[in-house]
Amino acid sequence: MIPAPFTYQRAGSVDEALSxxxxxxxxxxxxxxxHSLLPLMKLRLAVPEVLIDIGRLSELSYVREENGxxxxxxxxxxxxxxxxxxxxxELPLLAHAAGQVGDPQIRHRGTLGGSLVHxxxxxxxxxxxxxxxxxxxxRGPSGSREIPAGExxxxxxxxxxxxxxxxxxxxxxxxxxxxxxxxxFTKRAIDWAIVGAAVQGDxxxxxxxxxxxxxxSAVEQALAGGAAPADAAAHAAEGTSPPEDINADREYREHLxxxxxxxxxxxxxSRA
Amino acid sequence: MKVSMTVNGAAVxxxxxxxxxxxxxxxxxxxxxxxxxGCDTTSCGACTxxxxxxxxxSCTVLAAQADGHQVTTVEGLANGDxxxxxxxxxxxxxxxxxxxxxxxxxVMATVSLLAExxxxxxxxxxxxxxxxxxxxxxxHNIVRAVLxxxxxxxx
Numbered sequence: 001m002i003p004a005p006f007t008y009q010r011a012g013s014v015d016e017a018l019s020x021x022x023x024x025x026x027x028x029x030x031x032x033x034x035h036s037l038l039p040l041m042k043l044r045l046a047v048p049e050v051l052i053d054i055g056r057l058s059e060l061s062y063v064r065e066e067n068g069x070x071x072x073x074x075x076x077x078x079x080x081x082x083x084x085x086x087x088x089x090e091l092p093l094l095a096h097a098a099g100q101v102g103d104p105q106i107r108h109r110g111t112l113g114g115s116l117v118h119x120x121x122x123x124x125x126x127x128x129x130x131x132x133x134x135x136x137x138x139r140g141p142s143g144s145r146e147i148p149a150g151e152x153x154x155x156x157x158x159x160x161x162x163x164x165x166x167x168x169x170x171x172x173x174x175x176x177x178x179x180x181x182x183x184x185f186t187k188r189a190i191d192w193a194i195v196g197a198a199v200q201g202d203x204x205x206x207x208x209x210x211x212x213x214x215x216x217s218a219v220e221q222a223l224a225g226g227a228a229p230a231d232a233a234a235h236a237a238e239g240t241s242p243p244e245d246i247n248a249d250r251e252y253r254e255h256l257x258x259x260x261x262x263x264x265x266x267x268x269x270s271r272a
Numbered sequence: 273m274k275v276s277m278t279v280n281g282a283a284v285x286x287x288x289x290x291x292x293x294x295x296x297x298x299x300x301x302x303x304x305x306x307x308x309x310g311c312d313t314t315s316c317g318a319c320t321x322x323x324x325x326x327x328x329x330s331c332t333v334l335a336a337q338a339d340g341h342q343v344t345t346v347e348g349l350a351n352g353d354x355x356x357x358x359x360x361x362x363x364x365x366x367x368x369x370x371x372x373x374x375x376x377x378x379v380m381a382t383v384s385l386l387a388e389x390x391x392x393x394x395x396x397x398x399x400x401x402x403x404x405x406x407x408x409x410x411x412h413n414i415v416r417a418v419l420x421x422x423x424x425x426x427x
Contacts, residue, residue: 001312008273008290008336031337038332039314051290055337079326103403104385105317108326109333189402190315 003041010053014139014168017054021164022141024050030166031055032075033109035102036118060113060168063087069174074113074167078102078125081112091172093180093200097128100182103190113167116152119159119212121243122192124184126153127213131198131205134172140165153212177201179272181264185256187247194247195256197236199264201272209240209257216240219261229265236261275339279304280348288335294328295319297335298345306346306376310405317404320377320384321345327384329403346376349383359383359421368417370408378404382418391422 009024011017021028027049031037034055040046054060060075063084070090072081081087082099101107101115101124115125116136129136134149141164152159161167177200184196184207196207197216202223204216218235237254244250275292276285279302286301298304298321307330310318314332321330322344349357356364359382369375378401385392385400392400397418398411406414 002293002296003291005289005291008334010336031334034334034337035314035332038334042312053334053337102314103317104400105320105327105329105381105403106314108323108384109328189399 001042003038004044004047006041006048007050008053009050011057014054014057014059014166017052017057017166018139018141018164020050020052021166024052026163028052028163030117032111032114033077034114035106035110036114036120054166065090066171069171072112072170072172074116074169075111076113078107078110078112078115079104082107090174091132093175093182093198094125094128094132094172096180097124097182097198100124100184106190112170116170117159117161117167119153119155119157120192121156121211121213122194122208123213124182124193124196124198124207127196127198127205127207128182129170129172130213130215131200131203132172132175133203134170136167137169137171138165139168144168146171150215155211175200177203177272179268179270181267181271183260183264183267185260195242195253195260197257197260197264199261199268201268204236204261204264206236206240206257206261209237209242209253211241211243214240216257216261219265223265229269230262233258233262233265273336273339275335277335277338277341277343279343280345290334290336292335293331294321294323294333294335294338294343295330297338298330298343301335304345304347308373308376310373310377315405316374316377317381317401318374318377320380320404322380322384325384325387327381327403344380344383346379349379357383358424359386359418362421362424363414363417366413366417366420368410368414370406370410374404374406374408378406378414382421385418386422392418394419397422 029048060073062073087095218238222232236257242253308318310316
């Protein structure tokens with residue numbers, strides 16, 4: 001199984017990547033680690049005519065501390081996120097969740113930015129950056145813009161990025177509340193989450209409970225009102241619209257959301 | 273496009289279609305057929321090779337992405353005298369295989385795992401190899417082989 005024919009181009013800088021994308025228009029796609037895009041291309045779910053390989057732009061692979069937040073380059077691999085000492089101490093939820101993506105081989109190639117722009121509702125990291133109130137930085141032909149994580153995801157495989165725009169950095173503030181947990185329910189180790197929950201303090205986001213990652217607002221409101229974790233978790237499925245597929249129907253996903261949020265809140269409090 | 277990479281220490285250059293996958297470059301261009309194509313969907317790990325020392329699934333890497341890089345396949349593990357690599361010896365000694373189809377990928381994933389974590393616990397071995405499936409379900413001996421290789425300390 002191989003992808004449909006395409007023209008491969010390699011960018012030597014972000015500027016070159018943007019100009020290649022402008023030339024390629026709607027027919028071009030950026031290729032980072034390729035671990036979301038190449039499988040889609042093999043299945044003909046994506047058939048770009050031009051692939052612009054940005055995988056060698058080492059200028060986009062970093063984790064550093066900046067004015068009050070942590071900045072992660074979009075091309076930082078899951079492996080490097082998981083093993084970053086800075087993230088391990090400042091944002092352990094992100095480091096831990098990155099270490100749960102796929103398997104070691106996938107983590108060697110897949111990138112944080114790639115998994116965010118891919119916008120798979122079953123992806124782990126979109127929910128994590130959502131619960132961490134991250135800001136995404138994108139560069140396009142008309143300059144740079146900042147997008148709050150809560151406004152970034154539009155639906156299955158869709159984000160607010162325009163054609164030709166490139167996600168370059170993820171900025172994450174230091175969490176106001178310590179205590180975190182990442183819960184993921186799968187049948188096999190390397191599967192996508194049937195449902196997942198990311199918890200930071202009293203903030204909760206859900207994986208695969210709608211067409212985008214979702215904040216569990218009803219849970220957060222209950223916690224803010226003084227509810228105990230077990231009582232707050234009972235609200236986890238409120239306001240969600242989980243998909244039905246071979247792995248789970250709606251009711252089962254709603255049940256999993258309540259269970260995983262309860263476990264997540266309990267674990268987060270034990271770490272606070 | 274022209275792709276040039278170093279495979280098991282030797283330069284391999286070829287003009288290949290842009291959509292060529294690394295696994296096909298290794299098998300069909302370099303003639304190294306130990307790396308198997310299993311699921312072809314990034315799940316089974318049979319096609320695992322090292323790219324600049326890190327395990328990757330070569331069915332999900334373009335040859336073009338490996339252009340200019342170092343690739344190691346299981347054929348490249350034995351030393352020049354034909355002496356097997358310690359991980360290969362451990363798989364042999366512990367009978368870490370049944371049909372053998374997953375073995376090249378298991379061995380390469382193990383080399384990468386032990387490079388990152390030379391003395392893993394049994395649980396770390398199991399999670400470290402979760403990207404590799406054995407269709408014979410022969411996991412116990414595989415895990416034993418990895419632990420034996422780590423125990424040997426000469427990785």
